[in-house]
Amino acid sequence: MKTDTYKDLPNGDRQIVDFQIPGDFLGLRSVLLHTSDHSIEPITDIEVSEISADDLIDAFSKNQRLATAVLWAASRDEAMVVEHLIDLGRRNAIERLAHFLLELGSRLTLIGTGNTTGYACPLTQYHLADALGLSAVHVNRALRQLREKGLVTFQNGRVNFDSYDRLVAFAGFDPAYLDQKGPFLP
């Protein structure tokens, strides 16, 4: 159902780069690069189909729409990483958490497993910490603040948006970068 892509660091820390939900590519980034220094970890049970790099590239020659669609997927992945980058660079812990929970909600809504009320979220606070560049302890405190502000509650594997609109305003969340209309095909 869900996985995450991460990189381990020499000092034992790790940084989660992004999470994948049903319908997402896994490891698209490394198809053409000679290196793949990231690891993928399942969070829940998953179901995957494999496609070889050669086949994928080969298919480009036969179908230009496929090439375009794959490039679109790669661009969208990168846009998410960029937004994630902005999280880490210029938002504090509580804003990061708010923004992250909203982004995941938007993505899950698109595939029908979430809405503005909330969604099922199998992540632990340690996952959030590794994704957001925080300590697990601080994630806990930040989640409490969000709860006490009446914005969002994350408990028992569920995210509940207590006040979706106020949360969006608080986090400065604009889902445009998720490009939920799909690839532009001529």
Add this chain to the structure above:
Amino acid sequence: MKTDTYKDLPNGDRQIVDFQIPGDFLGLRSVLLHTSDHSIEPITDIEVSEISADDLIDAFSKNQRLATAVLWAASRDEAMVVEHLIDLGRRNAIERLAHFLLELGSRLTLIGTGNTTGYACPLTQYHLADALGLSAVHVNRALRQLREKGLVTFQNGRVNFDSYDRLVAFAGFDPAYLDQKGPFLP
């Protein structure tokens, strides 16, 4: 000669996502996405050629190697953003700076305007601050520490590697993600 891609935030901060050097695509990310919420800013005089999204997509149908090469470029861009993400998430200010200066050095070396001795660098400390998620004041202090450690000197528009090997070790820099061998073409 150089540009940077950044995003302004509501509170007046901004986050630089990456820098472009000669030979790089500008705005590839937004070709297929409906949105382009990033801005591009010239740092030095630049020379660009324009290519329309339609022409690019159209070319995919005629030349599969081109589609592959463009996807490779997008993947490489993303790999750099990912490494940048790890910088912000799990490295402190001085390691971030060291890693960043090494990455830029590697990229410039590839196009022949740098080596392990150093390179010309037209960035201000404010650029570094916006890229690395730090305050300009702290960038200044961190640069001083790197200088006093005898690792690298950044002054008067030049980066001098005082001890390249020790700097690489200090920053944990591994240029593999830059994939400097170019796209894998069957």
Add this chain to the structure above:
DNA sequence: CGACACCTTGAAACCCCTCAACGACTGTGG
């Protein structure tokens, strides 16, 4: 010379981390 951009330094405050401890829950083996 004045305006401006950039660099430098100090002091105080703040955000977040580390360390430490404990409670709730789950699964496991005796």
Add this chain to the structure above:
DNA sequence: CCACAGTCGTTGAGGGGTTTCAAGGTGTCG
């Protein structure tokens, strides 16, 4: 059935990295 280990969540105290505020210095360019 119960003791035990393991994972996850929660909370407190103390310390450190970084920010903000403030001021002054240098260089360039009109």
